[in-house]
């Protein structure tokens with residue numbers, strides 16, 4: 001991101017979002033109505049029913065279906081719109097029977113979310129469609145396009161169906177028959193067909209920051225949402241529920257409604273907001289055990305019915321208390337604010353890390369985090385200082401929120417949010433500067449080893465990785481070589497990010513992507529650890545790090561009542577699997593033997609020959625060996641505080657962590 005642009009060009013552009021402007025007075029109209037009571041000050045926004053959430057968007061036109069309920073009498077709101085009276089005791093909330101779901105967009109969110117919904121709802125057919133043929137082909141193969149712990153098993157169970165089996169375990173009083181499961185998850189490029197058949201359509205397309213034109217560098221590009229919505233509008237059945245799963249600017253549900261109305265003025269659709277909170281690297285775990293499912297709907301009878309129908313889909317595995325229903329725009333806004341506040345915690349700790357380093361008194365940012373995290377009001381998560389936050393979400397969503405604040409002429413609010421990004425950029429630049437400074441102010445003739453390229457551990461996602469920014473800064477110093485290794489990322493993805501980072505040809509020629517840590521560290525003057533992979537902690541550090549999957553899981557005994565049910569749910573089957581693993585003392589993925597064999601890859605499969613294995617199989621760094629292969633004085637710049645400084649110092653390394661004393 002170009003921070004100068006963020007700092008200098010205040011992106012106050014009235015009426016940028018037509019859908020927003022329709023519901024709010026535009027920034028200009030606000031300014032011009034300074035004298036009209038209750039309309040000019042920020043307080044007047046609080047008085048606006050739209051902003052309060054009571055005047056949620058106009059409902060779809062009443063359905064023409066014979067069985068559709070009558071709308072309740074409407075109240076007139078401040079902006080002249082009519083809104084149904086909500087909260088009446090006879091509000092019908094009968095969920096519509098959902099038999100067919102379509103996901104538009106088979107990306108990091110669409111693919112895993114669809115898979116988990118299909119997994120827990122075997123009676124619902126889930127079609128996942130995407131325009132990208134390669135991606136769809138990967139979802140249909142054994143080389144999924146996304147590496148997430150446990151994802152392949154979930155996909156195989158739903159996509160391929162399972163074998164029937166009889167479970168006999170010593171802890172069970174009798175054998176349990178598990179029926180064969182029919183496939184109910186289909187990945188394809190048949191966008192129109194899948195939309196035509198769906199009761200619920202999740203829109204999961206990308207919403208990056210605009211890179212050109214109006215609002216470039218700060219506004220969200222919703223063109224993929226528009227395009228997907230147009231296809232939905234032209235092809236969906238009447239009554240289909242449209243769900244915004246993508247992270248969107250506040251007000252996008254209204255834009256979707258407008259597009260639907262334009263193409264299908266006589267047809268009724270409800271638009272729900274259902275933002276996704278999964279984090280990459282833990283996507284399956286987050287989807288299986290979400291902190292909350294947020295559903296935003298119009299506070300009207302059809303809106304509430306649509307929300308109830310969606311709730312019923314999640315209720316297959318999520319406890320009701322975790323499903324939160326609010327109005328559409330609160331939901332859209334909450335997603336942006338959640339990411340902004342998570343990032344704010346990281347920037348706060350990164351700011352503290354700079355202070356620890358400059359203080360020179362030995363204050364350690366990890367100690368500070370520990371102390372803060374014990375305060376139950378603060379909590380321990382997202383307090384890990386490092387080289388900054390990366391990834392496709394935080395930066396984009398903070399920009400999105402700040403942009404909205406600027407549009408609303410809330411400059412102080414926008415500045416407040418943008419400060420989080422300034423610290424993030426400052427932190428990564430500070431790191432690169434310190435590496436150069438410690439290497440006597442010049443990288444000429446030196447080799448720099450970079451361990452970690454993914455934006456975080458546990459994922460193969462390289463989008464907006466912090467590593468690419470730091471590598472760019474280091475490359476400007478014209479080192480002999482920058483060697484990069486990441487145990488989870490494909491070479492092509494790393495190369496792609498680097499080639500798009502704006503390096504000159506001469507700088508690009510100095511970059512080498514390696515397949516292991518030995519080749520990376522050989523003859524290097526410094527090792528930069530940029531992703532918190534456990535492999536980089538090293539095998540010297542006491543016990544080798546546990547590989548996930550081998551942990552002895554606590555078996556949920558309440559779920560083990562599976563045998564009392566005629567057709568155990570997947571949650572109960574998972575509890576049986578945990579029990580079987582415990583009894584077999586093995587982390588085997590399919591202890592009950594339910595999975596069907598995978599279809600073998602075609603001869604010469606590119607992914608097989610590339611040998612992309614699971615990161616779990618990658619070798620742990622042996623720092624003793626690294627010490628022998630590096631140039632003196634063997635610098636380790638630990639950007640994620642993952643190595644054991646004292647042990648590495650004992651091996652002869654000079655180690656600098658984040659927020660750990662003077663540089």
Ligand SMILES: NC(=O)c1ccc[n+]([C@@H]2O[C@H](COP(=O)([O-])OP(=O)(O)OC[C@H]3O[C@@H](n4cnc5c(N)ncnc54)[C@H](O)[C@@H]3O)[C@@H](O)[C@H]2O)c1
Nearest residue numbers: 105106107108109130131132205206207224228246247276
């Ligand atoms: N990545 C995450 O961890 C995460 C988490 C929560 C929310 N989100 C949000 O979810 C949304 C999707 O993110 P992602 O990471 O899955 O993006 P992605 O780029 O991985 O996937 C988006 C997919 O949509 C497809 N697509 C675009 N237009 C289409 C169309 N008209 N018809 C069919 N397919 C189309 C693309 O080909 C692509 O495969 C974004 O708004 C993002 O902010 C992402």
Ligand SMILES: O=c1ccn([C@@H]2O[C@H](COP(=O)(O)OP(=O)(O)O[C@H]3O[C@H](CO)[C@@H](O)[C@H](O)[C@H]3O)[C@@H](O)[C@H]2O)c(=O)[nH]1
Nearest residue numbers: 276277278279280382383384386388389390391393455456
């Ligand atoms: O204490 C911490 C925690 C994270 N990070 C970094 O922050 C970035 C983002 O990490 P994380 O939030 O775990 O991953 P994401 O997949 O980006 O998930 C975020 O963005 C998603 C997309 O909107 C949301 O759904 C998730 O709830 C939200 O956590 C990564 O570079 C991490 O290394 C830190 O530096 N310190």
